[in-house]
Amino acid sequence: xxxxxxxxxxxxxxxxxxxxxxxxxxxxxxxxxxxxxxxxxxxxxxxxxxxxxxxxxxxxxxxxxxxxxxxxxxxxxxxxxxxxxxxxxxxxxxxxxxxxxxxxxxxxxxxxxxxxxxxxxxxxxxxxxxxxxxxxxxxxxxxxxxxxxxxxxxxxxxxxxxxxxxxxxxxxxxxxxxxxxxxxxxxxxxxxxxxxxxxxxxxxxxxxxxxxxxxxxxxxxxxxxxxxxxxxxxxxxxxxxxxxxxxxxxxxxxxxxxxxxxxxxxxxxxxxxxxxxxxxxxxxxxxxxxxxxxxxxxxxxxxxxxxxxxxxxxxxxxxxxxxxxxxxxxxxxxxxxxxxxxxxxxxxxxxxxxxxxxxxxxxxxxxxxxxxxxxxxxxxxxxxxxxxxxxxxxxxxxxxxxxxxxxxxxxxxxxxxxxxxxxxxxxxxxxxxxxxxxxxxxxxxxxxxxxxxxxxxxxxxxxxxxxxxxxxxxxxxxxxxxxxxxxxxxxxxxxxxxxxxxxxxxxxxxxxxxxxxxxxxxxxxxxxxxxxxxxxxxxxxxxxxxxxxxxxxxxxxxxxxxxxxxxxxxxxxxxxxxxxxxxxxxxxxxxxxxxxxxxxxxxxxxxxxxxxxxxxxxxxxxxxxxxxxxxxxxxxxxxxxxxxxxxxxx
Amino acid sequence: xxxxxxxxxxxxxxxxxxxxxxxxxxxxxxxxxxxxxxxxxxxxxxxxxxxxxxxxxxxxxxxxxxxxxxxxxxxxxxxxxxxxxxxxxxxxxxxxxxxxxxxxxxxxxxxxxxxxxxxxxxxxxxxxxxxxxxxxxxxxxxxxxxxxxxxxxxxxxxxxxxxxxxxxxxxxxxxxxxxxxxxxxxxxxxxxxxxxxxxxxxxxxxxxxxxxxxxxxxxxxxxxxxxxxxxxxxxxxxxxxxxxxxxxxxxx
Numbered sequence: 001x002x003x004x005x006x007x008x009x010x011x012x013x014x015x016x017x018x019x020x021x022x023x024x025x026x027x028x029x030x031x032x033x034x035x036x037x038x039x040x041x042x043x044x045x046x047x048x049x050x051x052x053x054x055x056x057x058x059x060x061x062x063x064x065x066x067x068x069x070x071x072x073x074x075x076x077x078x079x080x081x082x083x084x085x086x087x088x089x090x091x092x093x094x095x096x097x098x099x100x101x102x103x104x105x106x107x108x109x110x111x112x113x114x115x116x117x118x119x120x121x122x123x124x125x126x127x128x129x130x131x132x133x134x135x136x137x138x139x140x141x142x143x144x145x146x147x148x149x150x151x152x153x154x155x156x157x158x159x160x161x162x163x164x165x166x167x168x169x170x171x172x173x174x175x176x177x178x179x180x181x182x183x184x185x186x187x188x189x190x191x192x193x194x195x196x197x198x199x200x201x202x203x204x205x206x207x208x209x210x211x212x213x214x215x216x217x218x219x220x221x222x223x224x225x226x227x228x229x230x231x232x233x234x235x236x237x238x239x240x241x242x243x244x245x246x247x248x249x250x251x252x253x254x255x256x257x258x259x260x261x262x263x264x265x266x267x268x269x270x271x272x273x274x275x276x277x278x279x280x281x282x283x284x285x286x287x288x289x290x291x292x293x294x295x296x297x298x299x300x301x302x303x304x305x306x307x308x309x310x311x312x313x314x315x316x317x318x319x320x321x322x323x324x325x326x327x328x329x330x331x332x333x334x335x336x337x338x339x340x341x342x343x344x345x346x347x348x349x350x351x352x353x354x355x356x357x358x359x360x361x362x363x364x365x366x367x368x369x370x371x372x373x374x375x376x377x378x379x380x381x382x383x384x385x386x387x388x389x390x391x392x393x394x395x396x397x398x399x400x401x402x403x404x405x406x407x408x409x410x411x412x413x414x415x416x417x418x419x420x421x422x423x424x425x426x427x428x429x430x431x432x433x434x435x436x437x438x439x440x441x442x443x444x445x446x447x448x449x450x451x452x453x454x455x456x457x458x459x460x461x462x463x464x465x466x467x468x469x470x471x472x473x474x475x476x477x478x479x480x481x482x483x484x485x486x487x488x489x490x491x492x493x494x495x496x497x498x499x500x501x502x503x504x505x506x507x508x509x510x511x512x513x514x515x516x517x518x519x520x521x522x523x524x525x526x527x528x529x530x531x532x533x534x535x536x537x538x539x540x541x542x543x544x545x546x547x548x549x550x551x552x553x554x555x556x557x558x559x560x561x562x563x564x565x566x567x568x569x570x571x572x573x574x575x576x577x578x579x580x581x582x583x584x585x586x587x588x589x590x591x592x593x594x595x596x597x598x599x600x601x602x603x604x605x606x607x608x609x610x611x612x613x614x615x616x617x618x619x620x621x622x623x624x625x626x627x628x629x630x631x632x633x634x635x636x637x638x639x640x641x642x643x644x645x646x647x648x649x650x
Numbered sequence: 651x652x653x654x655x656x657x658x659x660x661x662x663x664x665x666x667x668x669x670x671x672x673x674x675x676x677x678x679x680x681x682x683x684x685x686x687x688x689x690x691x692x693x694x695x696x697x698x699x700x701x702x703x704x705x706x707x708x709x710x711x712x713x714x715x716x717x718x719x720x721x722x723x724x725x726x727x728x729x730x731x732x733x734x735x736x737x738x739x740x741x742x743x744x745x746x747x748x749x750x751x752x753x754x755x756x757x758x759x760x761x762x763x764x765x766x767x768x769x770x771x772x773x774x775x776x777x778x779x780x781x782x783x784x785x786x787x788x789x790x791x792x793x794x795x796x797x798x799x800x801x802x803x804x805x806x807x808x809x810x811x812x813x814x815x816x817x818x819x820x821x822x823x824x825x826x827x828x829x830x831x832x833x834x835x836x837x838x839x840x841x842x843x844x845x846x847x848x849x850x851x852x853x854x855x856x857x858x859x860x861x862x863x864x865x866x867x868x869x870x871x872x873x874x875x876x877x878x879x880x881x882x883x884x885x886x887x888x889x890x891x892x893x894x895x896x897x898x899x900x901x902x
Binding site: 258259260261262263264265267268271272274275551555558559560561562563564565566568 | 702704724725728729730731732733735737743745746747748752755756757758759760761762763765766768769804
């Protein structure tokens with residue numbers, strides 16, 4: 001048999017042994033290819049002005065992804081080398097040269113890598129279509145399926161994977177070259193020793209790591225860049241210090257407490273885990289780090305998603321919105337002239353926002369909520385304007401009785417304003433509260449329909465009130481195009497240079513396009529990163545577990561002969577398995593959840609509708625992380641149980 | 651203590667049946683040390699597997715202390731194995747990840763012994779077998795003889811009444827074999843352990859009080875040592891082996 005045939009046969013067998021790894025590499029290749037597709041897609045780049053920065057962001061994210069996948073490949077090939085050391089040692093024993101064995105190992109890994117890359121590219125094409133569809137829908141552009149094969153994307157993916165594989169295989173090559181036969185043959189039977197042998201050293205590192213974990217998490221929550229970087233460094237120290245000192249401390253803990261060691265299945269579980277102490281500590285810490293990064297990316301992605309969604313909803317409820325604090329009667333004429341000529345308006349309105357006598361409602365909100373005020377008075381609106389605007393926006397009709405006022409506010413202020421029951425006095429009229437509405441109403445910025453809220457009062461009350469600012473609002477038949485919006489902005493800029501006040505201009509289409517671009521540039525890469533991080537970390541855990549199948553099977557076969565119940569064996573296996581998968585996921589929860597909550601709290605008031613929205617977003621981040629993790633856990637457990645405790649055994 | 655009655659064991663499908671055991675019957679009294687001898691493929695290990703409940707018989711019955719092991723449920727079988735049987739295997743079957751102490755203690759843990767007493771019981775058993783110095787070592791750090799003594803300690807530490815040994819000296823050098831066999835004799839004589847040992851080595855078999863010879867799945871002969879010295883018994887065993895034919899080179 002030629003060497004290449006032996007390589008191919010080994011590669012096939014290896015693909016079976018490391019199926020999870022193979023699938024992950026395929027998925028990683030597919031993701032890298034799909035995102036490379038975004039980098040080179042002119043169609044998507046033309047969608048918005050901000051989309052120009054998408055390629056750079058994706059390439060930067062891909063570099064991080066390549067490093068992480070590179071670590072996975074390097075770890076797995078080194079792991080396979082260790083697992084197959086006896087076989088490789090036998091090849092050398094029967095006369096193959098080190099160089100030939102290294103070549104054999106190189107060839108079979110290259111074959112697995114190439115197959116994964118080829119399959120990944122095909123799958124990546126479909127994934128790219130999905131990404132394209134999502135991006136187009138964000139910009140409200142109709143999606144038409146078009147099977148596009150980007151040679152440049154394939155080239156870039158190939159380049160990334162060549163880097164990953166050549167680096168990993170070069171390291172293995174060097175290791176094989178320098179190994180002795182006896183070392184290779186005896187490699188897989190030895191247990192690992194504790195990394196830190198001295199108890200005092202272990203305790204010191206353990207305490208220091210816990211402290212640095214706490215301080216690091218607090219620094220992250222400060223949302224200050226230098227403090228955040230220091231916090232991240234402390235968290236890395238915490239994870240490695242914690243897992244290494246913890247895993248080194250376990251044997252000595254049980255050594256001193258034989259009564260605990262010999263209880264139920266503890267002995268077997270503890271020894272199975274402690275057999276790989278040195279690597280376990282480092283692997284657990286690295287996995288934990290990856291999971292922390294996953295949760296942070298996923299949580300940030302979801303929060304930014306909520307931010308962009310609420311921003312495009314809150315920016316304006318009108319298709320076109322112009323506000324000005326100029327009180328000149330003909331201030332809007334230039335705009336209207338352009339609009340009449342170029343934009344098909346379905347319905348439009350000009351109205352004023354008035355200044356109240358005091359700021360009693362603003363003060364009430366300021367005391368009860370996270371709120372920055374823009375006016376030193378409460379803003380008021382005529383009931384007739386309000387009714388007309390509601391009708392224009394298609395909101396249900398609301399009537400206001402004489403002597404009453406109504407509040408229209410952003411959803412997050414609704415509870416505070418519903419509790420507000422004081423009468424309002426305007427122009428010697430005293431008005432009683434008549435309820436709160438919370439539909440989208442262009443209230444997130446200063447010169448909209450109030451800042452956060454507006455008080456709707458009977459028209460006659462406002463007769464002699466001063467105007468705060470004037471607004472032109474329109475609903476159009478077609479969304480305002482980027483060119484039309486640009487032209488209106490130009491009119492605004494010319495007015496500004498003429499020395500007037502600066503007008504505010506919004507178009508719903510432009511706001512949505514901006515949010516969509518921000519979504520694509522920020523949220524896509526974060527999800528991309530989170531997905532790869534989860535898959536890589538879960539794969540390493542799964543490979544660790546499944547590659548131990550043989551050892552576990554021998555162990556449980558012996559236990560069966562010695563008379564252990566199948567039920568007890570299942571329990572031992574399950575507990576062993578659960579500890580292995582739960583341990584590295586715990587620290588990320590303690591770091592990730594506070595981080596997501598704190599980041600959510602940092603957004604402008606009103607971005608999230610309340611604590612429930614924030615908790616839901618955090619829950620979704622956790623949910624999407626655990627759903628992927630769970631797929632790996634269930635696959636690994638089912639496979640392990642099938643291999644280790646086959647059904648016919650009693 | 652052990653009553654084996656007309657047991658048969660077949661392997662294979664309907665068209666291709668191999669008879670591994672053919673109507674074998676014998677009794678083992680409490681405190682006996684019995685050797686089962688035979689060439690490779692004579693059915694020794696199959697017989698041991700059937701007695702140890704790892705395998706089932708096709709016909710016949712095996713009674714241990716009057717209890718028919720074929721009638722026990724899976725859970726009862728597991729319980730039967732952990733409480734009544736001790737195993738010593740040719741390749742030791744110690745867990746690499748456990749120290750010798752833990753490997754011995756494993757039998758007690760499986761028997762749900764009080765965790766407080768495990769260490770003391772293990773130490774006592776180890777002292778009797780002379781391996782107290784190596785208790786905190788892992789199997790790959792000790793010699794084959796020490797491993798096998800640890801396996802013997804595991805086979806008796808939980809008070810098991812019948813020790814089943816499958817070629818226990820198969821992987822040991824002559825010195826370690828002699829040492830182990832003397833220990834097994836002591837376990838039998840001083841501690842009252844009943845031992846059933848499968849071997850194809852006449853020297854090992856000569857340590858037993860009775861030797862059963864198997865050929866092609868059938869009981870071929872039986873030798874009882876009685877008052878004879880071990881060397882004399884050894885030569886008698888060799889004579890029977892010569893009669894068994896063809897396998898003499900295989901057995902010494």
